[in-house]
Amino acid sequence: MKQVFAKRMDGLGTETAFEVLAKAKALEKQGREIVHLEIGEPDFDTPNNIKEAAVKAMKAGYTHYVPAAGIPELRQAIAEYLSKSRGISVDPDEVVVTPGAKPIIFFSILALVEPGDEVMYPNPGFPIYESMINFVGAKPVPMPLKEENDFRIDNDDTAKKITSKTKMIILNSPQNPTGGVLSKDNLEVVADKVKNRDDLFILSDEVYSQMPYEGKHLSIASLPGMKEKTILLDGFSKTYAMTGWRMGYAAMRKDLAQRIAQLMINSNSCTCAFTQMAGVEALRGPQTESGRMVEEFKKRRDVIVSGLNKIKGITCRKPHGAFYVFPNVKSFKMESKKLADHILQKGGVAVLSGTAFGAYGEGYLRLSFANSVENIEKAMKKMEESLKEL
Numbered sequence: 001m002k003q004v005f006a007k008r009m010d011g012l013g014t015e016t017a018f019e020v021l022a023k024a025k026a027l028e029k030q031g032r033e034i035v036h037l038e039i040g041e042p043d044f045d046t047p048n049n050i051k052e053a054a055v056k057a058m059k060a061g062y063t064h065y066v067p068a069a070g071i072p073e074l075r076q077a078i079a080e081y082l083s084k085s086r087g088i089s090v091d092p093d094e095v096v097v098t099p100g101a102k103p104i105i106f107f108s109i110l111a112l113v114e115p116g117d118e119v120m121y122p123n124p125g126f127p128i129y130e131s132m133i134n135f136v137g138a139k140p141v142p143m144p145l146k147e148e149n150d151f152r153i154d155n156d157d158t159a160k161k162i163t164s165k166t167k168m169i170i171l172n173s174p175q176n177p178t179g180g181v182l183s184k185d186n187l188e189v190v191a192d193k194v195k196n197r198d199d200l201f202i203l204s205d206e207v208y209s210q211m212p213y214e215g216k217h218l219s220i221a222s223l224p225g226m227k228e229k230t231i232l233l234d235g236f237s238k239t240y241a242m243t244g245w246r247m248g249y250a251a252m253r254k255d256l257a258q259r260i261a262q263l264m265i266n267s268n269s270c271t272c273a274f275t276q277m278a279g280v281e282a283l284r285g286p287q288t289e290s291g292r293m294v295e296e297f298k299k300r301r302d303v304i305v306s307g308l309n310k311i312k313g314i315t316c317r318k319p320h321g322a323f324y325v326f327p328n329v330k331s332f333k334m335e336s337k338k339l340a341d342h343i344l345q346k347g348g349v350a351v352l353s354g355t356a357f358g359a360y361g362e363g364y365l366r367l368s369f370a371n372s373v374e375n376i377e378k379a380m381k382k383m384e385e386s387l388k389e390l
């Protein structure tokens, strides 16, 4: 029989968080009470000044097509923000705005990676990386993030894996799902290996850049000679609790930015006009609410880490950034996926298996602490009860 779907679809993966969310919602429909620690989005509302800016822009007529790469005013605001926060000089022509940060991952891999090329990526890591690498027929080369290494890349292993076939290295710091933060020497090792290569790009996913819990965020783009080689990805979803607005962006060399804009023309035409004007307000307006949100996440981090460590059989490191914990559950001697399912079905707590983020996530769970302290405490009790049965 003739295959219905294009062969390339075989390689495409998914994001399990949405499947677990659907399962949890189905249980809620049956009357069960579920605590949601599966989805990676701030539980806070988008700050009011940003919402008001969107309404104002809509009323002022920002309801039509706008330039594919983004409204000039927003590209300017992003260029200024990235220049200041990363200590580099970014030009508005080097910025592309997309509906969420995800399309930048999609488009940069489409624009740069050929079948057979090697792409290095963190594992466990955001599942879209591996999915897209497979989709374009490239070879995924995992960079394992190990607990004993505080979920950072291993310098020697990383240096060894960079070959003449490597076309892209994906970095993500602060990291989803482990909460790990790459150290300066991690970034220097990569920079040192690639600084003389003009055929290799770094995709630096910095969507959690505003959420480091110790010290200041450091971008590989700010190391000498690295700006031209880096696609610096950031967005509004996590920093300003704007996941549903769909707005992300990246800075990269101008010729690549034009190619990504061309992919935008072929797919979306442009990012929603009035949300872009709200993005200008997000970057230029008061930062108090997003700062408050990060302070709150920091408090919750301590609550969830201490709660998990009190449960027999679980050990959990303190994450250094983002809003996730990645506890070790190896002592239960059960596949992580089955354990996550048990915790949902018996305990009523929706969590993700570490393997939702790649093979190196076996033996771990991912919990998001973008939920209230009350709900986190409730979840810990429910988890403990359900694990006693094993």
Ligand SMILES: Cc1ncc(COP(=O)(O)O)c(C=O)c1O
Pocket (backbone or CB within 6 Å): 040, 099, 100, 101, 102, 103, 126, 172, 175, 176, 205, 207, 235, 236, 237, 238, 243, 247, 248
């Ligand atoms: C590491 C990482 N990159 C990118 C994204 C996608 O962000 P957006 O919602 O802006 O598309 C996420 C969302 O969970 C993420 O965790």
